[in-house]
Amino acid sequence: MIWIGYTTQYREGGPKFARAAATLAAEKRAARASDEVVCQAVESKRDLVDAMEALRARGAALDELHFVGHSGMYGPMFRTTAMPEQFSPHEWRTLAAARAFPFASGGRAYFHACRSARWFAAFFARTFRVSAYGYHGYTTVSLRPDRFVWEGLRDKPAAPLYVVACAGKKSHGLTGTALKYLGRAPVETMTAFAPQAPDADPTYDAVSELYDRTFADITVREDEWRWLSARIPERGVRLLDLGCGNGSLLLQLAPRLSTGVGVDLSPRMLEKARARTAAFPQLSFVPVTGPTLPFPDGSFDVVTSLLSFRYLDWDPLMNEIRRVLAPGGRLLIVDMVTVPARLHELPALGRTKLRQLANEAARPTFRANLKRLVSHPDWQGMLRYNPIRAEHELRWYLESRFPGRKVATLNIARRTRMLAFDSGPLSPGWVPPQSYP
Secondary structure (H helix, E strand, O other): OEEEEEOOOOOOOHHHHHHHHHHHHHHHHHHOOOOOEEEEEOOOHHHHHHHHHHHHHOOOOEEEEEEEOOEEOOEEOEEEOOEEEOOOHHHHHHHHHOOOOOEEEEEEEEEEOOOOOOOHHHHHHHHHOOEEEEOOOOEEEEOOOOEOOOOOOOOOOOOOOEEEEOOOHHHHHHHHHHHHHOOOOEOOOOEEEOOOOOOOOOOOHHHHHHHHHHOOOHHHOHHHHHHHHOOOOOOOEEEEEEOOOOOHHHHHHHHHEEEEEEEEOOHHHHHHHHHHOOOOOOEEEEEOOOOOOOOOOOOEEEEEEEOOHHHOOHHHHHHHHHHHEEEEEEEEEEEEEEOOOOHHHHHHHHHHHHHHHHHHHHOHHHHHHHHHHHHOHHHHHHHHOOOOOEHHHHHHHHHHHOOOOOOEEEEEOOOEEEEEEEOOOOOOOOOOOOOOO
16 A cells, blocks of 8 residues: 655645645556555654554555655654654654554655655665655755746645755755746755665764864863853752763863763763773763663753754653753753854854864864864764754754743854753753653
């Protein structure tokens, strides 16, 4: 059978996604009359899981799975921008292990959504052992599948509608917009990914030596260190560092900490951390492989995540963060996201660049080590399997989970920026309702 799922509530264009899914379903029925075609709205993670469970219960086998909607870097987005929802990598792996998606032998998955080929389709193929397809570019809806044709200001409900990827404002600025509406922007063909193992080390193990040498002193990240340092009390703090890497943040904070614990996936990074902090018995490091924290309730006053939150399993881990934080504890996150600098941000971009040049000039060893790190093939390989999130993904997620708190911008580069989030003092345990699990 062929199953087509779509969303209507997340961001703009929901009704149009319903029409595009209906168009796809009609074409599949015409081309493969012997196959059952199901077209279904799935507005939450739970909706998708329930839909797959219903198919399994009736013994269906998926020849094709299609998702029509919006996606983030880590896959389809559900619910609304006021409360966005996305399966984490851990949740996808859990579903795959449970055989939650009843794929037939030779089954395929198609993700008709923005940027789904940049990371997610390949991950889905490896995880579910099926061929998966996605787009590298941003998608839009079109009256034709082979080139962009604008529907105009009024909907044409009877007309077929297609999701296509082509140049536009988000990818090519005003030039892209002009090419798009003039019909001159070629439509992207979906990229296919086979279910094969990674061709590079997706962890930090391979780059641990270079990374450790570059960031032996975490204060080289001046803006990030200044923001974090100002929010951590001067003594007696019980602190948990998520994605602690080589332990340089905990080392810098050691005089303030009664207890400091770092957790990380990379064994080699943890080795570096233990060696670096051997003179501080209040510091310890623990390996973790999933979104479970091996600590009692209320164990910490502060939880930090410096340049690691984008890799983590957000919803499952957030439950754990709230559990291990003591009443009044706070969560501090600093992370890099992608978004082009806007015109009104050019002065801030210039100030960031000047600070960066001054910092590197004052630390020539750091500058040389950083250049070696980011140009190394192992670093480039690791980045392919650990993408940077888009700005709106991080902002919308954190601001929805902590009502009234805002994400701050620390600095701006041409295509990336550093964001920071302070949860403020938290009451124990509460997290927003989740549709899954």
